[in-house]
Amino acid sequence: MKKEVVIGLEIHIQLMTKAKMFCHCSTDYIGKEPNTNTCPVCLGLPGSLPVLNKKVLEFAIRTAVALNCEINQVSKFHRKNYFYPDLPKAYQISQYDVPLGIKGYMEISLPESKEKHRIGITRVHTEEDAGKLVHKGDIASSSYSLVDYNRCGIPLAEIVTEPDFRSPEEARIFLVKLRSIVQHLGVCDGNMEEGSMRCDANVSLRDAKSSTLGTKVEIKNMNSFKAVKKALQFEVDRQKKLLAEGIEIIQETRHWDESKSVTISMRSKEEAHDYRYFPEPDLLPLKVDLKMADEIRRNLPELPEARRERFIKNYQIPEYDAEILTSSKALGDFYEKSTSLYSNSKVLSNWIMGELIRYLNENKIEIEDSPISPEKLVGMLKLIDEGIVSGKMAKGIFEKMFKTGKDASKIVKESGITQITDKNELFEVMDRVIKENPRSVEDFNEGKEKALHYLVGQVMRYTKGRAKPDFVFDTIKQRIKKI
Numbered sequence: 001m002k003k004e005v006v007i008g009l010e011i012h013i014q015l016m017t018k019a020k021m022f023c024h025c026s027t028d029y030i031g032k033e034p035n036t037n038t039c040p041v042c043l044g045l046p047g048s049l050p051v052l053n054k055k056v057l058e059f060a061i062r063t064a065v066a067l068n069c070e071i072n073q074v075s076k077f078h079r080k081n082y083f084y085p086d087l088p089k090a091y092q093i094s095q096y097d098v099p100l101g102i103k104g105y106m107e108i109s110l111p112e113s114k115e116k117h118r119i120g121i122t123r124v125h126t127e128e129d130a131g132k133l134v135h136k137g138d139i140a141s142s143s144y145s146l147v148d149y150n151r152c153g154i155p156l157a158e159i160v161t162e163p164d165f166r167s168p169e170e171a172r173i174f175l176v177k178l179r180s181i182v183q184h185l186g187v188c189d190g191n192m193e194e195g196s197m198r199c200d201a202n203v204s205l206r207d208a209k210s211s212t213l214g215t216k217v218e219i220k221n222m223n224s225f226k227a228v229k230k231a232l233q234f235e236v237d238r239q240k241k242l243l244a245e246g247i248e249i250i251q252e253t254r255h256w257d258e259s260k261s262v263t264i265s266m267r268s269k270e271e272a273h274d275y276r277y278f279p280e281p282d283l284l285p286l287k288v289d290l291k292m293a294d295e296i297r298r299n300l301p302e303l304p305e306a307r308r309e310r311f312i313k314n315y316q317i318p319e320y321d322a323e324i325l326t327s328s329k330a331l332g333d334f335y336e337k338s339t340s341l342y343s344n345s346k347v348l349s350n351w352i353m354g355e356l357i358r359y360l361n362e363n364k365i366e367i368e369d370s371p372i373s374p375e376k377l378v379g380m381l382k383l384i385d386e387g388i389v390s391g392k393m394a395k396g397i398f399e400k401m402f403k404t405g406k407d408a409s410k411i412v413k414e415s416g417i418t419q420i421t422d423k424n425e426l427f428e429v430m431d432r433v434i435k436e437n438p439r440s441v442e443d444f445n446e447g448k449e450k451a452l453h454y455l456v457g458q459v460m461r462y463t464k465g466r467a468k469p470d471f472v473f474d475t476i477k478q479r480i481k482k483i
């Protein structure tokens with residue numbers, strides 16, 4: 001029988017507050033000397049008490065309302081108990097039966113259908129992050145591990161979706177949009193590689209007509225959108241194969257091994273009762289002033305969807321372009337900055353979506369760190385407009401700009417790769433090409449247009465691409481007639 005894929009996601013985002021969730025330690029821990037960014041509270045030393053950072057609440061509410069959640073007026077903090085060396089208190093302060101936000105949704109557009117697909121958001125809650133273990137060598141054969149508590153107590157929002165995805169690609173599309181939303185909200189930088197956005201994916205199969213869910217497997221450790229999709233696809237295939245052989249799926253947690261592109265069983269899935277949840281006695285129930293929630297809702301910044309529509313309207317670019325350009329906050333900002341400097345918004349979009357994104361991806365550089373700024377990109381486009389370089393030459397210049405960070409005009413000056421503007425120089429080359437290719441000239445005279453393209457190509461070759469193709473195209477015809 002045909003199987004249907006069912007996927008639900010659990011996403012953790014690090015909230016970009018200045019201080020940690022329950023103490024005054026900074027959240028700026030990356031690159032710091034291990035265990036220097038801590039205090040008695042986040043180390044869980046006896047006698048220390050947590051105090052909730054109000055900004056954490058604000059950021060979490062912002063996230064929840066942007067995902068159309070209802071805000072619980074009173075929610076609770078719970079202790080989630082587990083023993084692992086990255087957790088000095090041996091419990092994590094989290095939320096359990098009454099989370100901050102519930103019953104939300106987010107809409108995604110799927111390429112194959114015009115209709116929007118609504119994904120239910122089960123809950124949004126806040127919790128503190130744990131520390132990090134650093135394993136000596138490979139995790140499986142590691143002889144010892146070190147622990148760094150700098151990340152302990154960093155505020156997180158956990159977003160749990162309903163099992164509403166029907167393919168790995170849908171899950172990927174959702175994640176891209178969610179990342180852009182939290183970036184636009186200013187609550188998280190969405191960097192999956194650095195772990196400020198993490199995703200656990202749950203997947204099961206069921207008979208296409210069934211209304212009950214199959215046994216799910218949870219996958220962890222994917223650090224890119226592509227990895228999430230790949231891991232889910234691997235898991236779908238693995239489960240299909242097992243079911244076809246009549247083997248039952250066991251509920252478990254599996255680890256995605258990026259280098260081998262496989263999921264590996266980590267442990268049987270723990271149940272809620274394994275965590276011995278109980279209300280956090282050191283914190284009062286969390287009362288949210290609904291006025292504050294309303295205020296936050298009213299003052300939400302422009303979100304990716306609205307921005308995309310504005311891009312289509314204001315800059316007259318296709319929906320496809322607008323979708324890509326708003327897929328991250330920084331990319332949208334780059335584009336808008338560029339449009340303030342240059343009026344042909346479609347040309348800008350082409351260069352950004354084409355060359356720029358390609359080079360950034362190839363070099364694993366984030367747009368924020370792009371060696372080509374909007375000013376530099378526009379500087380190059382102006383050289384094309386002025387006829388100083390051709391579009392083709394600009395591609396080479398773009399590459400040099402990317403590698404060196406130099407301005408286009410400087411690159412042109414240093415290398416002398418301008419277009420040939422001296423007509424006599426071009427006439428000379430054309431005449432030479434005509435003389436060297438009598439067959440093609442004859443073909444052209446017999447009405448074969450193709451021959452002309454060949455001759456133009458030869459001129460471009462002789463001039464190393466520095467001739468203006470349209471000019472050569474028009475002129476070489478006249479020169480043939482003259483000869």
Ligand code: ADP
Pocket residue numbers: 006007008009010160161162163164202203204213214215216272
């Ligand atoms: P747990 O308590 O095991 O973490 P939850 O019921 O809280 O399980 O669900 C966790 C995530 O798994 C949610 O995103 C949910 O949508 C998803 N999920 C639940 N059941 C299934 C299933 N049978 N197949 C796929 N995903 C599922």
Ligand code: MG
Pocket residue numbers: 010
């Ligand atoms: Mg879970």
Ligand code: ZN
Pocket residue numbers: 020023024025037038039040041042043153
């Ligand atoms: Zn601290």
